[in-house]
Amino acid sequence: MTEQGDSATFAKIGVVAGPELAAQIRQELAEWLRQNLLLDPEKSSDVLLAVYEALANAAEFAYVGAPQPGPMHVRAAYDDSAARLTVTVTDEGHWRVNDNDVPNVARGRGIPLMHALTDRTDIDSTASGTEVRLQWDHVAQNCGSRTT
Amino acid sequence: MSSQPTANGDIKQSRVGDISVVSVSGTVDMITAPKLEAAIGSAAEGAPSAVVIDFTAVEFLASAGMGVLVAAHGDLAPAVKLVVVADGPATSRPLKLVGIADVVDLYATLDEALAALQS
Numbered sequence: 001m002t003e004q005g006d007s008a009t010f011a012k013i014g015v016v017a018g019p020e021l022a023a024q025i026r027q028e029l030a031e032w033l034r035q036n037l038l039l040d041p042e043k044s045s046d047v048l049l050a051v052y053e054a055l056a057n058a059a060e061f062a063y064v065g066a067p068q069p070g071p072m073h074v075r076a077a078y079d080d081s082a083a084r085l086t087v088t089v090t091d092e093g094h095w096r097v098n099d100n101d102v103p104n105v106a107r108g109r110g111i112p113l114m115h116a117l118t119d120r121t122d123i124d125s126t127a128s129g130t131e132v133r134l135q136w137d138h139v140a141q142n143c144g145s146r147t148t
Numbered sequence: 149m150s151s152q153p154t155a156n157g158d159i160k161q162s163r164v165g166d167i168s169v170v171s172v173s174g175t176v177d178m179i180t181a182p183k184l185e186a187a188i189g190s191a192a193e194g195a196p197s198a199v200v201i202d203f204t205a206v207e208f209l210a211s212a213g214m215g216v217l218v219a220a221h222g223d224l225a226p227a228v229k230l231v232v233v234a235d236g237p238a239t240s241r242p243l244k245l246v247g248i249a250d251v252v253d254l255y256a257t258l259d260e261a262l263a264a265l266q267s
Contacts, residue, residue, distance in 0.1 A: 019178040
């Protein structure tokens with residue numbers, strides 16, 4: 001539902017961090033990409049995999065030890081002046097990178113994948129949670145679809 | 149292969165001589181990676197000379213699935229060789245990007261994998 005001149009956005013806020021919703025968000029993001037942007041098959045795959053890896057990290061590591069999983073938030077925005085796609089995946093938990101007793105995020109390939117699949121990956125972990133920002137440049141908008 | 153991609157990883161096992169083939173379709177992610185692990189274990193039980201993981205019909209492969217491949221490759225060696233068939237942006241590209249193709253032999257088609265293993 002974008003009008004001419006608006007930048008397209010996608011948001012899933014306050015979703016319970018977990019594998020099922022990570023898979024569902026991937027499918028919904030794929031549809032949003034198809035409707036709003038013009039991505040070749042390689043870039044589309046790159047975006048969906050990088051975003052999924054960020055979701056998977058939140059699902060697997062953010063709330064280890066918590067009585068129940070907390071939320072994860074996904075926002076995707078296309079900046080048409082910069083031809084840049086930015087996807088942010090945020091959680092409010094604690095990734096454990098130094099705890100040797102539990103499988104930790106550093107042992108997996110998710111973070112190397114994110115760096116390899118994006119033009120820019122920034123991971124900012126604080127006491128209140130982690131934000132992963134993924135960016136792709138030179139992304140074209142799909143101006144052919146008009147939905148109201 | 150005419151199977152329609154499914155939301156969950158659909159896994160079939162077959163045998164070509166003394167080589168076990170594990171054919172996967174659809175999605176290999178956090179949810180379905182354990183099924184892949186179980187299928188590889190089952191395929192290895194028949195004491196094959198090699199296990200071929202065929203991702204030709206996989207439309208999404210996450211690091212959870214890649215970890216299963218690498219772990220199985222190490223566990224089965226040296227008695228059983230594990231190789232992967234994958235082609236395309238969703239499978240062979242990320243496998244190459246994170247260096248798994250340097251550790252586990254990667255072929256673009258099942259025919260190429262079988263030819264290499266049987267030579």
